[in-house]
Amino acid sequence: xxxxxxxxxxxxxxxxxxxxxxxxxxxxxxxxxxxxxxxxxxxxxxxxxxxxxxxxxxxxxxxxxxxxxxxxxxxxxxxxxxxxxxxxxxxxxxxxxxxxxxxxxxxxxxxxxxxxxxxxxxxxxxxxxxxxxxxxxxxxxxxxxxxxxxxxxxxxxxxxxxxxxxxxxxxxxxxxxxxxxxxxxxxxxxxxxxxxxxxxxxxxxxxxxxxxxxxxxxxxxxxxxxxxxxxxxxxxxxxxxxxxxxxxxxxxxxxxxxxxxxxxxxxxxxxxxxxxxxxxxxxxxxxxxxxxxxxxxxxxxxxxxxxxxxxxxxxxxxxxxxxxxxxxxxxxxxxxxxxxxxxxxxxxxxxxxxxxx
Ligand code: PLP
Numbered sequence: 001x002x003x004x005x006x007x008x009x010x011x012x013x014x015x016x017x018x019x020x021x022x023x024x025x026x027x028x029x030x031x032x033x034x035x036x037x038x039x040x041x042x043x044x045x046x047x048x049x050x051x052x053x054x055x056x057x058x059x060x061x062x063x064x065x066x067x068x069x070x071x072x073x074x075x076x077x078x079x080x081x082x083x084x085x086x087x088x089x090x091x092x093x094x095x096x097x098x099x100x101x102x103x104x105x106x107x108x109x110x111x112x113x114x115x116x117x118x119x120x121x122x123x124x125x126x127x128x129x130x131x132x133x134x135x136x137x138x139x140x141x142x143x144x145x146x147x148x149x150x151x152x153x154x155x156x157x158x159x160x161x162x163x164x165x166x167x168x169x170x171x172x173x174x175x176x177x178x179x180x181x182x183x184x185x186x187x188x189x190x191x192x193x194x195x196x197x198x199x200x201x202x203x204x205x206x207x208x209x210x211x212x213x214x215x216x217x218x219x220x221x222x223x224x225x226x227x228x229x230x231x232x233x234x235x236x237x238x239x240x241x242x243x244x245x246x247x248x249x250x251x252x253x254x255x256x257x258x259x260x261x262x263x264x265x266x267x268x269x270x271x272x273x274x275x276x277x278x279x280x281x282x283x284x285x286x287x288x289x290x291x292x293x294x295x296x297x298x299x300x301x302x303x304x305x306x307x308x309x310x311x312x313x314x315x316x317x318x319x320x321x322x323x324x325x326x327x328x329x330x331x332x333x334x335x336x337x338x339x340x341x342x343x344x345x346x347x348x349x350x351x352x353x354x355x356x357x
Contacts, residue, residue, distance in 0.1 A: 002341035053248035088140035097148030147172035
């Protein structure tokens, strides 16, 4: 089965096999990682390894802290303004789809929000023209969602601003090379390109930690407090962090982010070509901003969609339904999706078209 689920998503098979081998007895300790104290030397070594590997993979300098948090990326939609707006009265957001709108809606509970640009009027099929952005340089930060998981819009150029840029990379972290030093903060829920659900990762520039007002924030919410306590104010999601470390190890063994990026470009090209070369399938996104990770598409004849989904599932191509809010189809092709999976999908699509067009 090739699993095209948008998240929790397919993990590399090699990682699952290793986790299975170590499940009952981690490194000869006679216990599972799930059963270890988070304060034990063993678990601390896992957490330290995960941070070191992520730093190497993404080129994260010592100017940044890596935090493991609970509450998912959605929790961070609130935690970010709660931490970073101390001393400011507004934050800027670029609205490119469902996830950025959710992030800005949550931020409004904590601060005034300036919508610096939005593509809502064109149904979120593109990215705002940067020359028309309304960025208030007195704001606490500029928030962006470089990959909209539901809409399938991805952009990596950064707007010109002196504000710290805060990026929700939940669905494209580690899928392509980026220059971390251009960001104030990068965050991501784990359950797509990092590991299982239960942990989210924040990469925060250290000077921004000074904004966390520990007296006003819930103890476990403060980025400064999390950094001081090495993400262990309370019990962290130990097993999820362990699996993230195994995924990072797998990435290092497979050429790192640069190799993943080439692999992801090739997979996305194959799938978009199949869609574009047919009048039976279509993808509505501005070609300049099509996501390499999440590829939504519809059939010219909407009535055939349920047939497509039932037959593809039966053919071992799992979870191709679009998000419940938009319908249609969506293939999520994160790092762990092999080229063979995309080839199988494209072959199925051609065959389906021949039978039903
Ligand atoms: N941001 C993006 C871009 C996402 O794709 C998702 C989930 O799919 C989220 C945020 C929410 O993540 P979580 O479920 O970890 O709160």
